[in-house]
Amino acid sequence: MTDDMLEAMYPLCRDFETFMDYVGRSEVTVSKKNQWLPRRVLYELNGLVSRPEPGATPNKDQISYPLLHLLYHLGRAGRLLQVEAHKANRWILKPTERYGQYQQLSLVEQYIFLLETFWVDVNWSDMVRDRGVWGLPPLDSMFRVLLRLPSDRVSRLAADDDGDDNTERIRDLLWYMGEFVDYFAAFGFWTFEEDKGEGRYKGRIAVAAITPTSLFKKIGPVLLQERPLQLWNSAMRREFGGWAERPRRLVRKVCEVKSSSFYEPFVRLFPNGELQRSLPREPRGFQDGIYVFQVSLSRSCWRTIAVSARHTVEDLHRAIQRAYRFNDDHLYSFFLDGKKWSFHSVNSPYSNQGPHANEVLIGELNLLLGQRILYLFDYGDEWTFDVLLREIRPGGDLVKPEIIETRGEAPDQYTYWE
Numbered sequence: 532m533t534d535d536m537l538e539a540m541y542p543l544c545r546d547f548e549t550f551m552d553y554v555g556r557s558e559v560t561v562s563k564k565n566q567w568l569p570r571r572v573l574y575e576l577n578g579l580v581s582r583p584e585p586g587a588t589p590n591k592d593q594i595s596y597p598l599l600h601l602l603y604h605l606g607r608a609g610r611l612l613q614v615e616a617h618k619a620n621r622w623i624l625k626p627t628e629r630y631g632q633y634q635q636l637s638l639v640e641q642y643i644f645l646l647e648t649f650w651v652d653v654n655w656s657d658m659v660r661d662r663g664v665w666g667l668p669p670l671d672s673m674f675r676v677l678l679r680l681p682s683d684r685v686s687r688l689a690a691d692d693d694g695d696d697n698t699e700r701i702r703d704l705l706w707y708m709g710e711f712v713d714y715f716a717a718f719g720f721w722t723f724e725e726d727k728g729e730g731r732y733k734g735r736i737a738v739a740a741i742t743p744t745s746l747f748k749k750i751g752p753v754l755l756q757e758r759p760l761q762l763w764n765s766a767m768r769r770e771f772g773g774w775a776e777r778p779r780r781l782v783r784k785v786c787e788v789k790s791s792s793f794y795e796p797f798v799r800l801f802p803n804g805e806l807q808r809s810l811p812r813e814p815r816g817f818q819d820g821i822y823v824f825q826v827s828l829s830r831s832c833w834r835t836i837a838v839s840a841r842h843t844v845e846d847l848h849r850a851i852q853r854a855y856r857f858n859d860d861h862l863y864s865f866f867l868d869g870k871k872w873s874f875h876s877v878n879s880p881y882s883n884q885g886p887h888a889n890e891v892l893i894g895e896l897n898l899l900l901g902q903r904i905l906y907l908f909d910y911g912d913e914w915t916f917d918v919l920l921r922e923i924r925p926g927g928d929l930v931k932p933e934i935i936e937t938r939g940e941a942p943d944q945y946t947y948w949e
Contacts, residue, residue, distance in 0.1 A: 535683065539719030539746035540642040542581040546717075547645060549579050550602040551626055554612065559624045566614055566622060566901060567593040568603060582717070594660050597713035601658070605645050608652035609633075609810075614901035616921055622901050632810055639805040640794075646718060646750075647793040647809065650758065654766040654868060654875075659710055660734045667767070668711045670760060673704045674751050677721065682745045688738055702738060709734040720747035749800050757796045766868075766875065817894045821929060823922040826851050826906070828914075832939030835921070839929040840894030844877045848888055850932035851906060851916065855941045861909035863888075865918070867896065869903045898923075914944075 553559075559572055568576075573596050574589045584596045594600050606612035611630040614622045636644060655667075676697060680686050688702045705712055705723075713736070716723060722742045729737035754760070761767045794809045819840045824847070827833035834854040838847050844865055852859040862879040865888070866872070877896075880889045898904075904918040 546580045609648040705738040821924040825919045827917045835936035838932040844888035863908040866905040
């Protein structure tokens with residue numbers, strides 16, 4: 532490994548350690564809606580990282596700080612951070628025991644683990660401000676064009692620049708990369724200069740100059756050729772029907788790639804033994820226990836429902852119907868990422884699209900404490916419920932789901948006019 536590659540890796544690992552140390556020594560309460568960091572905390576953290584966001588104020592939200600937004604999602608998706616319920620309906624962000632295992636890795640191993648987490652586990656739609664215009668960034672095209680540029684040399688992209696034929700194409704690709712220009716810069720793939728005259732628009736960045744790094748020249752081809760994003764990223768696999776498949780199985784089936792671990796093809800880039808291991812993939816197996824959900828229609832109207840891990844998602848659906856005295860006479864979906872009409876869903880047995888609720892056990896969903904699920908009942912009237920996982924009690928079993936607490940009067944499912 533060359534010194535310039537190490538220099539490109541170091542800032543991200545150091546910033547992640549700074550972020551985790553701050554969370555570990557502070558009682559950080561996250562927001563109820565997105566479970567984002569408070570604006571005061573973001574403002575303080577921004578002053579501690581290697582690339583502070585310019586123009587920071589105590590009034591900006593999390594996604595206004597691209598680096599901090601990235602570090603947060605790396606911690607959550609990598610299961611190095613978790614939220615815990617506290618008094619007064621507060622949720623506290625804390626490091627997990629798994630973070631101690633992460634700290635035992637070498638610098639290179641930490642970096643590759645964070646890259647794996649971003650590439651495989653982070654839902655990229657969570658990384659953009661305007662989901663309405665979000666689409667897959669033109670990553671393959673962007674990588675291939677930049678791999679042809681000289682490393683560690685500035686390539687000017689000014690609109691009035693008389694550069695080569697690729698200049699305008701590179702500038703356009705970077706524009707459509709949006710926030711991901713920032714995220715891959717944090718991974719040390721490139722440095723860039725913004726065109727201050729044009730500014731940013733809904734996350735889009737006008738780039739005046741870009742400098743690919745030697746680290747990108749080594750890692751980029753491996754990602755493109757041996758770890759294709761659309762087959763390895765969990766959220767993108769779900770879009771193509773791979774809800775329950777592990778990455779290695781899908782890649783082996785489609786691309787005949789034999790590697791079973793994400794990091795293996797990168798080992799050859801570090802011949803001195805800097806990369807020998809990673810953290811084990813968290814098994815997506817069965818998680819036993821009693822799951823306690825708070826199912827809300829509004830702040831003043833909710834029900835607390837307990838179900839066994841061995842109940843199906845359809846059992847949870849029926850418990851909600853009973854708790855709100857609805858008629859169970861329409862199709863429904865549970866959107867596990869909390870986003871209406873996303874591909875991360877479990878659907879009514881009568882829906883054309885699976886997986887179906889009567890075939891999926893609660894304990895198979897790999898849910899996290901504090902996870903918010905959107906339960907949509909009746910695709911016409913769209914009754915929308917917020918389903919918050921408040922607790923997983925170890926052991927025990929329930930013969931049938933239990934409604935253990937109610938708040939507020941349930942609305943009428945139908946309004947009849949006389």
